[in-house]
Amino acid sequence: MFDVLSPxxxxxxxxxxxxxxxxxxxxxxxxxxxIYKDEAGxxxxxxxxxxxxxxxxxxxxxxxxxxxxxxxxxxxxLLSLILGDMDLSRFATAQSAGGSGALRxxxxxxxxxxxxxxxxxxxxxxxxxxxxxxxxxxxxxxxxYYDREALDVDFDAMRAFLNATPKAGDVxxxxxxxxxxxxxxxxxxxxxxxxxxLTARGLIAYVDLAYMGLGDGLEEDCYxxxxxxxxxxxxxxxxxxSKNFGLYRDRTGLIAVKTKTADQAKVAKSxxxxxxxxxxxxxxxHGAAVVAHILNTPELRADWIxxxxxxxxxxxGLRRSLAYGLDVQGHEEMGAALARQKGMFSMLPVxxxxxxxxxxxxxxxxxNSGRINIAGAAQDDIERLSKAILSVF
Ligand SMILES: Cc1ncc(COP(=O)(O)O)c(C=O)c1O
Numbered sequence: 531m532f533d534v535l536s537p538x539x540x541x542x543x544x545x546x547x548x549x550x551x552x553x554x555x556x557x558x559x560x561x562x563x564x565i566y567k568d569e570a571g572x573x574x575x576x577x578x579x580x581x582x583x584x585x586x587x588x589x590x591x592x593x594x595x596x597x598x599x600x601x602x603x604x605x606x607x608l609l610s611l612i613l614g615d616m617d618l619s620r621f622a623t624a625q626s627a628g629g630s631g632a633l634r635x636x637x638x639x640x641x642x643x644x645x646x647x648x649x650x651x652x653x654x655x656x657x658x659x660x661x662x663x664x665x666x667x668x669x670x671x672x673x674x675y676y677d678r679e680a681l682d683v684d685f686d687a688m689r690a691f692l693n694a695t696p697k698a699g700d701v702x703x704x705x706x707x708x709x710x711x712x713x714x715x716x717x718x719x720x721x722x723x724x725x726x727x728l729t730a731r732g733l734i735a736y737v738d739l740a741y742m743g744l745g746d747g748l749e750e751d752c753y754x755x756x757x758x759x760x761x762x763x764x765x766x767x768x769x770x771x772s773k774n775f776g777l778y779r780d781r782t783g784l785i786a787v788k789t790k791t792a793d794q795a796k797v798a799k800s801x802x803x804x805x806x807x808x809x810x811x812x813x814x815x816h817g818a819a820v821v822a823h824i825l826n827t828p829e830l831r832a833d834w835i836x837x838x839x840x841x842x843x844x845x846x847g848l849r850r851s852l853a854y855g856l857d858v859q860g861h862e863e864m865g866a867a868l869a870r871q872k873g874m875f876s877m878l879p880v881x882x883x884x885x886x887x888x889x890x891x892x893x894x895x896x897x898n899s900g901r902i903n904i905a906g907a908a909q910d911d912i913e914r915l916s917k918a919i920l921s922v923f
Contacts, residue, residue, distance in 0.1 A: 543657060543897060550895040558893035559911050561902040564710065564874055566744075566773060566841055569908045576776045578834035582823040590819070595812050598803035600625020604818035607825035608784050612739060612752055612769060613759050620791065622798035624806060625813040626783040629740045629770025630662055635785040636736060636766045637666035638805045639798065640701055649701045649736070652676070652688075654877075654899065656710045656738075659703060673702070676712045678879060681867035683714045689723065698732030701766070704758075707751035708741035708873020711901035715745065715872050721754035725761045735762055740770040743838045744845065745872035763790055771821050773874070774838055782817030841905075845874060848904045848912065855916025861923075874903045884922040892918035 540548070546562035565573050575583075599605070605623035613621075626632035640647055649668050651659045652675030664670040673691045677684035696702065704724065709715055716724065728735055735758045745751045758765055764787075771782035785802060789795045806813065824830045849868055857865030868876050880888070882898040889895050894915060896902045907915055 541657075546889075546895050546897060549889070553893055553895075555893040557914070558895065559907055559915055560895045561904070561906040562895045562897060563906075564773070564903050565778060566776065566845075566874065566905045569844070571906075571908065573778075574776065576834060576837050578824045578830040578837065579775060579777065579820055581833070582820045582827070582830055585827075586819055586823050589823075596625075596815055598806040598812060599623065599799060600813045601815065601818045601822055603826065604822035605784060605786075607822050608769060608771070609767075609786050611748070611825060612742065612767065612786075613756055614749070614752065616756070616759060620788050620795050622787045622789060622795040622802060624785050624799065624802035625818050626768075626785050626806075627781040627810065627813055628772055628778075628783040629738065629768055630658065630783070631781065631813070632768035632770070632783040632785040633659070633662055633738060634666060634809075635802055635805055636768055636787065637663040637668055638809075639785075639787060639801055640734075640736075640766070641666045641668055642801060642805075644699050647699050647701055647734070648696070649703060650696055651703045652705070652709070654711055655703065655705075656740075659738075663703070671696075671700075675709075676714055676877070678877075681714070681863065681877075681879060682870070683716060683720070685716070685720050685723075689727065692724070692727045692733065693731065696731070696733055699734065701734045701736045702728065704735055704737050704754065706737045706739035706742065706755045706767075707745040708875065710740065710873075711875050711877055711897070711899060713871030713873055713876040714867075716754060718753050718757075721757050724754070725757050728758070729761060734764055734766070736766040736768070738768050741773055741873045742769070743774045743835075744842050744874060747842070748835065748838070759788065762788065764788055771817060775817070775821055775824070775834070777817040777820070780817030780820070781814050782821060845905050848907055848909065849876075851909060851912040852904070852907070852916055855912055856919065859916060859920050861920060864919075868904075874905050875901055876904060877901050878919060880919075880922060887922045888918060892921070894918050 550560035650671045650673045653672045660670045674687035737755045767786040769784045772778045787798050853865040853869035878900040880900040885898045
């Protein structure tokens with residue numbers, strides 16, 4: 531039966547990291563895959579996570595299943611962290627296997643609720659959005675988002691498109707903060723405008739929040755999502771704890787769906803539970819139990835926030851240094867864009883050939899699209915990195 535299968539191409543993001551790992555050059559700089567790294571190139575277990583894991587190991591009395599929608603202490607603590615002090619009774623939640631699992635659960639719920647709805651993703655977007663969401667059997671479309679010349683959000687094009695093209699009931703994927711792959715985020719005023727457009731046109735916001743706390747700060751990064759949570763009758767949120775809690779392999783995420791009434795939220799939750807049951811039956815527990823313990827223990831919560839701030843500040847320091855390096859060598863616009871962009875990613879205006887040259891001749895690993903993960907560098911790399919980047923222009 532399986533002899534009919536032909537080999538699938540390797541994931542383009544993951545294969546860059548595989549190539550970097552295999553490169554024997556000692557001065558290589560791996561800016562490929564989207565994981566946080568410290569100055570030593572290590573992806574640490576966060577202090578509060580380690581402490582919560584020790585505490586939880588002592589507290590845990592059973593390994594029996596939790597439920598199809600997961601741990602309620604986690605669902606409500608994480609949603610409250612995201613949305614702040616607001617009434618959550620109209621939100622249906624379910625714990626998921628990472629942000630990816632959340633995105634897929636939401637797509638399956640959309641499919642059940644509205645057969646003809648299409649999902650629009652920004653151009654460009656995270657490479658897995660279209661396959662992951664589209665696999666629910668939904669037609670995937672694109673909207674304009676980034677201007678590769680201006681190295682910034684093309685808000686005029688985005689506004690014009692959203693005002694004209696999607697039909698009422700279509701779903702718009704918005705990156706909550708730290709847009710992947712460009713690092714170019716909407717300003718607060720632009721979020722306000724998007725909110726008005728969605729309301730006026732009956733479009734449904736689906737916010738992907740995978741980098742909360744890694745842009746400007748925990749509160750600041752939630753401006754857009756909180757705005758929509760107030761203004762929109764219905765919306766979806768897919769949150770990931772992979773980056774901001776460093777729980778990548780523990781697969782910790784959350785889907786939250788705002789419905790028109792609290793009763794409808796209960797119905798939506800029953801569907802999320804059923805979808806989960808049919809996909810993987812129950813979500814993984816460990817990461818969610820750790821996050822719930824951290825968020826509900828004041829000292830651990832404070833230490834988690836402190837370390838998250840350290841991570842963000844390290845990345846912002848690298849951004850500033852690289853921006854300066856490019857700026858003083860005559861590439862002010864690229865430098866300014868790097869300084870302006872948020873989170874782990876920026877998109878260098880390089881061609882795939884220039885990206886290959888950076889990899890082959892300078893052992894600087896980035897995606898062919900030009901996406902770099904700034905956290906892949908150390909301060910000591912910055913001078914070499916900026917020179918290498920400029921040498922391919
Ligand atoms: C924009 C975006 N959404 C979702 C995810 C999925 O994260 P997770 O590893 O939690 O599934 C990622 C991961 O890179 C991402 O960049």
